[in-house]
Amino acid sequence: MRDASRRKASLGARVPPSRWATSAPAGSRGRRILFVTSEIADYVKIGGLGDVSAALPRALRKQHHVRVLIPGYRELLVSLGNVPVVGRLDGLSSLPACNLGRIETRDGLTLYVLLCPELYDREGSPYVDVNGADWADNDIRFARLGLAAADIACGLGDPTWAPDLIHLNDWPSGLAPAYLAWRGRPTPSIMTIHNLAYQGVFGRDRLGALGIPDAAFQMHGVEFCGDLSFLKAGIFYASHVTTVSSTYAEEITTPEFGCGLDGLLRTRAREGRLTGILNGIDESWDPRTDPHLASPFDANDWKGKSVNAEEVRNAFGLAVSRGPLFAVVSRLVHQKGLDLTIQATQTIVRQGGQIVVTGRGEGRLEAELQNLAARYPGQVGVKIGFDEGIARRMFAGSDFLLMPSRFEPCGLSQMYAQRFGSLPVAHRTGGLADTIEDGITGFLFKDLSLAGFLNAVYRSIDAFGSRRQLKAMRRSAMARSFEWQQSASDYAAVYDCVVRSVGVR
Numbered sequence: 001m002r003d004a005s006r007r008k009a010s011l012g013a014r015v016p017p018s019r020w021a022t023s024a025p026a027g028s029r030g031r032r033i034l035f036v037t038s039e040i041a042d043y044v045k046i047g048g049l050g051d052v053s054a055a056l057p058r059a060l061r062k063q064h065h066v067r068v069l070i071p072g073y074r075e076l077l078v079s080l081g082n083v084p085v086v087g088r089l090d091g092l093s094s095l096p097a098c099n100l101g102r103i104e105t106r107d108g109l110t111l112y113v114l115l116c117p118e119l120y121d122r123e124g125s126p127y128v129d130v131n132g133a134d135w136a137d138n139d140i141r142f143a144r145l146g147l148a149a150a151d152i153a154c155g156l157g158d159p160t161w162a163p164d165l166i167h168l169n170d171w172p173s174g175l176a177p178a179y180l181a182w183r184g185r186p187t188p189s190i191m192t193i194h195n196l197a198y199q200g201v202f203g204r205d206r207l208g209a210l211g212i213p214d215a216a217f218q219m220h221g222v223e224f225c226g227d228l229s230f231l232k233a234g235i236f237y238a239s240h241v242t243t244v245s246s247t248y249a250e251e252i253t254t255p256e257f258g259c260g261l262d263g264l265l266r267t268r269a270r271e272g273r274l275t276g277i278l279n280g281i282d283e284s285w286d287p288r289t290d291p292h293l294a295s296p297f298d299a300n301d302w303k304g305k306s307v308n309a310e311e312v313r314n315a316f317g318l319a320v321s322r323g324p325l326f327a328v329v330s331r332l333v334h335q336k337g338l339d340l341t342i343q344a345t346q347t348i349v350r351q352g353g354q355i356v357v358t359g360r361g362e363g364r365l366e367a368e369l370q371n372l373a374a375r376y377p378g379q380v381g382v383k384i385g386f387d388e389g390i391a392r393r394m395f396a397g398s399d400f401l402l403m404p405s406r407f408e409p410c411g412l413s414q415m416y417a418q419r420f421g422s423l424p425v426a427h428r429t430g431g432l433a434d435t436i437e438d439g440i441t442g443f444l445f446k447d448l449s450l451a452g453f454l455n456a457v458y459r460s461i462d463a464f465g466s467r468r469q470l471k472a473m474r475r476s477a478m479a480r481s482f483e484w485q486q487s488a489s490d491y492a493a494v495y496d497c498v499v500r501s502v503g504v505r
């Protein structure tokens with residue numbers, strides 16, 4: 001069962017299995033891959049992209065020569081110290097010239113760091129300032145990232161290295177394949193969509209500043225509803241598009257989930273150029289060895305798990321209880337369906353449950369959650385912020401994870417939770433549908449409504465009442481395999497196909 005759902009995800013949407021064999025054929029090993037990202041969990045993580053960017057290149061290293069390109073944000077420069085300069089990149093229109101640094105992480109992953117202090121060395125997050133407002137020059141900042149990727153692909157960044165393929169992630173690197181196309185350089189490229197809802201849309205008046213040819217401002221180019229879209233550019237110009245689960249790969253070809261790009265994505269699917277590859281989770285997610293936990297545990301040691309529950313109850317100021325503990329670990333945004341969780345709270349508390357929430361995001365949701373904690377003292381605890389240690393103890397200590405996401409490209413929290421014996425209660429969508437087995441490793445609901453969600457919540461509370469069922473489900477959840485190695489070999493198969501079809505160097 002578990003392998004079946006995994007394989008379904010790995011084969012991708014509408015792609016003939018024979019063409020996309022999951023192990024890389026002989027001769028495809030040792031390709032040079034440039035992985036371009038705007039976050040990497042080692043240094044700067046805002047959400048799931050940071051986790052994927054830290055883990056996937058490392059998993060791919062077993063087969064390929066992978067290097068990661070990332071902007072030189074302040075946090076990164078502080079952690080890395082002096083980054084040796086290997087090349088100088090020219091400017092283009094309003095994109096400044098800058099240096100390219102290269103450094104290895106302690107475990108030997110090569111990072112290219114875009115050294116452009118006027119764009120990246122600032123107080124704030126990669127995407128927003130300290131007040132949560134988008135950086136006003138985000139178009140320049142991330143066009144510079146895309147142009148740097150194109151420069152490196154053309155051998156203009158590091159005189160000693162150029163990739164066979166560039167792997168772009170989300171809108172911040174979306175212009176890279178476009179810059180390559182406008183130079184007439186068909187370096188094979190993969191555009192991975194981690195979240196179609198974030199598209200990097202800017203006014204058409206920015207074309208000149210970003211060095212985008214006027215002729216590219218059309219449906220068969222960068223134009224999207226009269227504006228310029230970085231993500232559309234990536235999808236349009238990349239050799240191949242992937243997304244992070246097979247169900248989401250299908251969903252994004254529909255008007256309901258396609259965010260206006262479903263027409264183009266349907267075309268890519270028809271051409272066999274859209275594939276779903278499920279994310280994995282790395283080995284640090286192991287309840288037997290995780291140093292963040294109050295007590296390690298395994299699938300035969302529920303005492304160890306309950307020590308973590310006690311710790312979480314204390315940390316969140318909850319009353320002592322023998323009832324079920326529900327957790328929410330999430331970016332606090334509309335996508336994640338927190339309004340449903342807020343509406344379900346009264347029922348959960350009346351049924352003897354408690355809820356702990358950690359996250360940060362939209363101010364309105366942060367305030368509503370804090371009000372909820374005030375309304376149910378001792379039963380609901382909320383910590384606004386981002387702390388990996390707290391998150392890990394919550395997965396370890398909770399009985400259930402609430403994840404009624406409106407859409408979920410893959411989702412990592414539900415995989416972490418299962419590994420730590422916390423059963424997800426989740427909407428049957430995207431990667432949640434592909435990684436949770438209803439009634440076996442968690443509880444899925446189809447109708448995105450309070451009634452649908454509560455129905456799944458009641459099922460979880462019933463399971464909590466039956467120690468035998470609860471233990472069996474926990475064991476099944478903890479035994480699930482979400483290895484990165486599987487995803488890495490699926491990406492390797494796509495790389496191979498793309499390099500062959502675009503032309504091997």
Ligand SMILES: Nc1ncnc2c1ncn2[C@@H]1O[C@H](COP(=O)(O)OP(=O)(O)O[C@H]2O[C@H](CO)[C@@H](O)[C@H](O)[C@H]2O)[C@@H](O)[C@H]1O
Nearest residue numbers: 047048194330331358359385386387391409410411412413
């Ligand atoms: N306050 C907090 N404190 C500590 N940790 C916190 C936290 N808030 C969130 N996290 C952690 O951040 C990560 C969030 O990853 P998700 O995949 O669940 O969602 P995200 O929407 O960011 O990612 C997007 O990209 C990823 C990667 O492809 C897709 O899985 C996903 O569906 C898509 O929406 C998880 O590691 C989670 O535990």
